[in-house]
Every structure is written in C-alpha cells, then in structure tokens.
Amino acid sequence: xxxxxxxxxxxxxxxxxxxxxxxxxxxxxxxxxxxxxxxxxxxxxxxxxxxxxxxxxxxxxxxxxxxxxxxxxxxxxxxxxxxxxxxxxxxxxxxxxxxxxxxxxxxxxxxxxxxxxxxxxxxxxxxxxxxxxxxxxxxxxxxxxxxxxxxxxxxxxxxxxxxxxxxxxxxxxxxxxxxxxxxxxxxxxxxxxxxxxxxxxxxxxxxxxxxxxxxxxxxxxxxxxxxxxxxxxxxxxxxxxxxxxxxxxxxxxxxxxxxxxxxxxxxxxxxxxxxxxxxxxxxxxxxxxxxxxxxxxxxxxxxxxxxxxxxxxxxxxxxxxxxxxxxxxxxxxxxxxxxxxx
Amino acid sequence: xxxxxxxxxxxxxxxxxxxxxxxxxxxxxxxxxxxxxxxxxxxxxxxxxxxxxxxxxxxxxxxxxxxxxxxxxxxxxxxxxxxxxxxxxxxxxxxxxxxxxxxxxxxxxxxxxxxxxxxxxxxxxxxxxxxxxxxxxxxxxxxxxxxxxxxxxxxxxxxxxxxxxxxxxxxxxxxxxxxxxxxxxxxxxxxxxxxxxxxxxxxxxxxxxxxxxxxxxxxxxxxxxxxxxxxxxxxxxxxxxxxxxxxxxxxxxxxxxxxxxxxxxxxxxxxxxxxxxxxxxxxxxxxxxxxxxxxxxxxxxxxxxxxxxxxxxxxxxxxxxxxxxxxxxx
Numbered sequence: 001x002x003x004x005x006x007x008x009x010x011x012x013x014x015x016x017x018x019x020x021x022x023x024x025x026x027x028x029x030x031x032x033x034x035x036x037x038x039x040x041x042x043x044x045x046x047x048x049x050x051x052x053x054x055x056x057x058x059x060x061x062x063x064x065x066x067x068x069x070x071x072x073x074x075x076x077x078x079x080x081x082x083x084x085x086x087x088x089x090x091x092x093x094x095x096x097x098x099x100x101x102x103x104x105x106x107x108x109x110x111x112x113x114x115x116x117x118x119x120x121x122x123x124x125x126x127x128x129x130x131x132x133x134x135x136x137x138x139x140x141x142x143x144x145x146x147x148x149x150x151x152x153x154x155x156x157x158x159x160x161x162x163x164x165x166x167x168x169x170x171x172x173x174x175x176x177x178x179x180x181x182x183x184x185x186x187x188x189x190x191x192x193x194x195x196x197x198x199x200x201x202x203x204x205x206x207x208x209x210x211x212x213x214x215x216x217x218x219x220x221x222x223x224x225x226x227x228x229x230x231x232x233x234x235x236x237x238x239x240x241x242x243x244x245x246x247x248x249x250x251x252x253x254x255x256x257x258x259x260x261x262x263x264x265x266x267x268x269x270x271x272x273x274x275x276x277x278x279x280x281x282x283x284x285x286x287x288x289x290x291x292x293x294x295x296x297x298x299x300x301x302x303x304x305x306x307x308x309x310x311x312x313x314x315x316x317x318x319x320x321x322x323x324x325x326x327x328x329x330x331x332x333x334x335x336x337x338x339x340x341x342x
Numbered sequence: 343x344x345x346x347x348x349x350x351x352x353x354x355x356x357x358x359x360x361x362x363x364x365x366x367x368x369x370x371x372x373x374x375x376x377x378x379x380x381x382x383x384x385x386x387x388x389x390x391x392x393x394x395x396x397x398x399x400x401x402x403x404x405x406x407x408x409x410x411x412x413x414x415x416x417x418x419x420x421x422x423x424x425x426x427x428x429x430x431x432x433x434x435x436x437x438x439x440x441x442x443x444x445x446x447x448x449x450x451x452x453x454x455x456x457x458x459x460x461x462x463x464x465x466x467x468x469x470x471x472x473x474x475x476x477x478x479x480x481x482x483x484x485x486x487x488x489x490x491x492x493x494x495x496x497x498x499x500x501x502x503x504x505x506x507x508x509x510x511x512x513x514x515x516x517x518x519x520x521x522x523x524x525x526x527x528x529x530x531x532x533x534x535x536x537x538x539x540x541x542x543x544x545x546x547x548x549x550x551x552x553x554x555x556x557x558x559x560x561x562x563x564x565x566x567x568x569x570x571x572x573x574x575x576x577x578x579x580x581x582x583x584x585x586x587x588x589x590x591x592x593x594x595x596x597x598x599x600x601x602x603x604x605x606x607x608x609x610x611x612x613x614x615x616x617x618x619x620x621x622x623x624x625x626x627x628x629x630x631x632x633x634x635x636x637x638x639x640x641x642x643x644x645x646x647x648x649x650x651x652x653x654x655x656x657x658x659x660x661x662x663x664x665x666x667x668x669x670x671x672x
Contacts, residue, residue: 129656135663136613138422138477139603140656146600147652153645270485277478284475316489323486327479331472340473342551342561 030294043307054186064302065190070319071272073245080238081218081286086144087246091265092152094250099169099260112184116247124246126234168261176255201291218286274326364619367610375629379420382636388481399521406524409605411575419548419615422567425484427595429458429573433580438498440503455577466566491592498590532620549616604655
C-alpha cells in the first residue's frame with residue numbers, strides 16, 4: 001500500500017508542466033473551460049455588449065467573491081472524503097452571532113474572533129460525530145444544517161427590536177463595509193483576496209506534503225492509514241477548515257449587506273458543492289478535484305446568475321440551471337471513467 | 343446427530359436475532375417517547391388532551407408517509423431520495439389543478455399520483471441508465487424541481503367544500519382520518535418487507551447488490567421500482583397534505599425534508615441499505631412528531647423545534663455508528 005502511495009506521489013513530481021497542461025485540457029478541465037465559453041457566449045449574444053462592461057464584471061466578481069472563499073475552505077473537507085452540508089447554515093449563524101455581539105458594543109475584531117471560535121466549535125462537533133464515532137457525514141451535517149438554522153433564528157429573535165426588521169438584524173459597520181465594497185479599478189478587493197486564496201490552496205494541495213496527505217486520506221483511507229498517516233486528525237482538521245471558511249464568509253456578508261438575515265446562505269451549500277463538482281470534485285469520494293476547477297465552476301454559476309439578473313428572469317431559473325448542469329457534468333465524468341453507480 | 347439438530351435449529355435464529363435487534367431499537371425509541379410524554383405531563387398536566395393528540399397525529403400523517411417512502415429507498419440501497427418533498431408538492435398542486443378543471447375525486451387522485459410517478463421515473467432513468475449516483479440525482483432534481491415549482495405555482499387554494507378537504511378535516515375512530523392511511527401503509531410496508539418474496543428481494547439488493555444480481559434479481563428493475571415507489575409515497579403524502587392545508591405554498595417541503603431523514607435514521611435504518619424496521623419507523627415518527635407540541639407546553643417557541651431536531655439527529659447517528667464500531671471493531 002505504501003509503495004502505491006509513493007508511486008502516486010512521484011507521479012505528481014515527474015510529470016512536466018506541459019504534460020500536466022495537456023492532461024488537464026483533455027480531462028475535466030476541458031469540459032469546464034468549454035462550459036464557461038458557452039455560458040459567456042450565450043450571455044454576450046443575449047444581453048449584448050453589456051456583458052463585458054466593467055460594471056457588469058464588477059457585479060459578477062462581487063457576487064462570486066464570498067462564496068469562493070467559503071467554497072475554497074469547504075473543498076478541503078471534500079478532498080479528505082467528507083461532505084459538510086452545514087456550511088450554508090453556518091454562514092447564517094456566524095452572521096447572526098457577529099451582528100449580535102457588535103450591536104452590544106463589542107469591538108468588531110473581538111466579535112469576529114469570538115464568532116469564528118464558536119462556529120469552529122460546531123465544526124468540531126461535526127468532526128467528533130464523523131471521525132470519533134464514525135457516523136455518516138451526510139446525516140450528521142444535514143442535522144447540523146437544520147440545527148444551526150434553528151439556532152440562528154433563535155438568536156436573531158433575542159436582538160432588540162430597534163435593530164431588527166423582517167428576521168434580519170441590521171447594523172452598519174463602516175470599516176468592514178468599506179473593506180468589502182472596496183475595489184481596485186473595477187475589480188473588487190475581496191475577489192482579489194479570494195483569487196490569491198485559490199492559488200495558495202492550489203499550491204498547497206498539489207505541491208506540499210500536507211496536500212498530498214489530504215488527497216491520500218480522501219482517495220483510499222485504508223491505504224493512507226497503513227502508510228502511517230494520522231487519517232482521523234486530517235479529516236477532523238478539514239472539517240474545522242470548512243467551518244472556519246463559512247464563519248469568515250458570514251462576517252463578510254454582514255459587512256457587505258449591512259444586515260444579518262436569518263435566511264442568509266439558504267441553499268448555498270448546494271450551489272457551492274455543485275460548483276465544486278462541476279470543477280472536478282466529488283461529494284462521494286475524496287482525493288479528486290483542484291481549487292482552480294472549483295473557481296471556474298463557481299464562475300460558470302456566477303455568469304449564469306448574472307445573465308438571469310440582466311434579463312430580469314426569475315432568480316429561481318438559476319436553481320434549475322445549476323441542477324441540470326450538475327447532472328450533465330457528473331454524467332460526462334462517468335463517461336470519462338468516473339465512479340458510476342453500480 | 344443431536345448437534346446437527348441443534349445447529350439446524352440455529353438457522354432460523356439468524357432471522358430471530360435480526361428481529362431482536364429491531365426489538366431493542368423499538369423498545370428504546372418507545373421508552374424515549376414515553377419519557378418525553380411523562381416529563382411533559384409532569385410539567386403541565388393538561389398535556390394529555392384531545393388538542394395534543396390531534397396536533398401530534400396531524401404531524402405524524404405527513405412525516406410518516408414520507409418516511410415510509412424514504413425508508414423504502416434506504417432499505418433497498420438507493421441511499422436517499424432528497425427530492426421526495428418535490429413529489430409531494432407536485433401531487434398537492436396537481437390535485438388542486440385537476441379539481442379546478444372539474445374532475446371527479448378518484449380520477450384526479452390517480453392522475454396526480456401518476457404525475458409523481460413520472461417524476462420518480464425521471465429520477466430512476468438518471469440513476470439506472472446514466473448511472474449517476476442517486477444522491478446526486480435527487481439533490482439535483484430536488485433543487486431544480488423546487489425551483490420549477492416556485493416558478494410555475496404561486497400557491498394552491500384547496501376548496502374547503504371538496505371531498506379531499508373533507509377527508510383531511512374529518513375524524514375516524516377518535517383520530518384524524520388523515521392519520522389512518524399512514525398507519526395502514528406502515529403495517530403494509532412491515533409485512534411486505536418481512537414476508538413477501540418481492541420485499542425480500544429489495545432487502546437483498548440493499549444488503550448486497552452484487553450477490554443479489556448473481557442470484558438473478560434485476561438491479562435495474564429494483565432501482566426503477568425504488569425511485570418510482572418513493573415518489574408515489576411522496577404523492578400519497580401530497581394528497582393527505584392537500585386535505586388539511588387550505589393554502590399550499592411551493593416551499594412547504596422545506597419543513598419536512600429533515601424530520602423525515604431523521605425519522606429513518608433514528609429508526610435504525612442503515613444508510614448503506616439492507617437493514618431497518620418499519621415498526622421502529624412508526625415509533626420514531628411518533629416521537630419526532632411529539633417534540634413540537636411538547637416544546638410549546640414547555641413554553642418554548644416553535645423555532646426551537648428545528649434546533650432540537652437537528653441535534654437529536656446528530657446524537658442518534660453518532661450513537662448508532664458507535665454501536666456498530668464497537669461490535670465490528672475498527
């Protein structure tokens with residue numbers, strides 16, 4: 001088993017960058033780029049020149065930035081072979097806790113740290129149930145999804161009525177709002193940060209020993225355990241990472257929206273995992289996929305959402321599109337020899 | 343010879359041990375349920391009333407029927423049907439549409455159940471012929487279907503004078519009439535999976551698909567039957583739902599998806615397939631349906647319900663997994 005692992009590792013090293021590029025174009029990468037080209041082309045034909053206006057690009061990238069940050073951290077758990085469905089609810093909980101602490105006059109930085117720690121505490125509960133007790137990840141994190149949505153709603157009701165309107169705590173934190181809205185020319189700063197994060201994560205996953213360990217745990221946990229990896233710890237840490245990403249996302253949303261609605265992030269787990277699956281990850285087995293693919297997958301969804309928005313269509317059309325696109329992409333993956341059902 | 347005879351006697355005990363395993367689950371769930379009722383009564387002695395009974399049974403009738411459909415998918419190895427509430431709402435809306443067209447009741451019930459069946463057929467085509475994992479299929483069709491429902495139907499108004507509304511609001515033997523289909527279906531499912539040949543085929547496929555195939559059971563046919571079946575159960579729940587809901591909203595499914603999965607997992611169904619008892623499912627549905635009413639009597643708002651249900655699910659699956667790990671070892 002361990003020889004298998006080293007061969008896998010040396011394969012990674014030996015392949016030249018040109019070979020890698022060729023391989024990625026014929027593989028899932030090619031499909032994604034093609035998909036992206038089709039969707040941008042459709043938008044250009046249907047909406048017109050406005051698609052490429054700097055304001056429109058600003059809108060798309062602004063829409064994309066926070067989900068991208070959340071998705072990059074969530075991708076660690078997919079890579080290690082567990083799926084964390086609770087990220088959307090975690091975003092709502094984080095936003096609510098952060099807003100509650102802030103309106104009670106606690107310094108923003110302190111509230112942010114407390115919020116992140118609380119959310120990571122719930123991530124640790126996920127990790128304990130899945131890793132220590134060996135419970136089914138989907139059942140556990142689905143329970144966490146509903147539990148945290150309930151908790152966010154309960155906490156939101158405790159806010160003074162002067163600060164709430166329609167199930168949302170409203171507050172404007174000037175510094176944070178300036179940060180989330182700031183832009184360099186027409187590129188949002190938040191997007192640049194997210195993109196840097198994508199490249200850093202890509203480097204970690206494909207080049208470092210730690211990244212290879214995560215992929216090994218997701219790819220074949222028995223082999224990884226026999227090779228002497230601390231498989232339990234790696235899984236636990238990757239679940240903590242996904243809760244960390246979601247809590248940071250929640251705080252950023254408070255800055256951007258100027259409020260913390262309890263419905264924040266509803267269905268976000270679906271959109272993000274669909275994007276990651278379009279980008280080559282799998283929610284059924286770990287060890288596959290890379291952050292760049294995840295970014296392109298999310299970009300496809302963002303461009304489509306923008307198209308729907310520009311044409312004034314029902315926003316729910318985006319749900320239908322994402323659902324169908326997911327089926328097509330997974331089917332293409334199966335045709336290429338991905339894991340078929342039975 | 344004596345030894346042979348005694349081992350011969352041990353063969354049926356395999357089935358017996360499975361039964362006693364389910365019996366333990368049933369007794370534990372029953373104990374927890376009774377405990378919940380007892381502490382609620384100690385807290386407020388007016389808990390045992392007609393109003394409570396009818397609130398709990400109305401909760402049970404939807405969650406129960408959906409849980410039978412979900413349990414059917416889980417036990418036969420289809421993992422989960424995350425789109426079951428979409429089948430439910432399709433049927434609810436179609437009954438309203440057909441009623442407004444002036445169709446008679448039996449016809450509109452059959453045709454709207456067929457609509458749910460067609461949705462299930464679509465799921466099973468994706469699973470069987472495109473070989474996409476059912477979890478991804480139903481996640482996608484559930485999401486896309488939910489979006490489609492919101493676009494097509496704004497809301498459905500059930501005519502209070504229709505026979506479906508009569509059925510949903512009347513009482514039979516002291517319990518809501520809407521409760522009885524759930525009870526009958528539970529008993530039916532129990533006997534079907536325990537004693538009928540076809541039911542045992544589903545169990546076999548859930549337990550070990552490859553050896554079932556080697557035995558000559560068609561996996562494709564089983565999968566199609568599983569997903570069409572779960573959608574039909576969703577459809578039956580949809581008709582009952584239309585019975586007592588004056589105004590149907592397209593997002594009504596959100597409140598049912600999790601309790602249904604929680605009920606199935608609590609009842610000891612293995613998500614890997616092949617293991618589960620529909621009698622235990624009945625008890626776990628009863629327990630979960632009592633929680634909201636009990637919370638109200640404890641003076642907690644109904645928003646606590648989802649929070650508590652979520653964490654009960656996490657604790658239940660952890661205990662269940664821990665038990666299996668202890669038995670098998672790592």
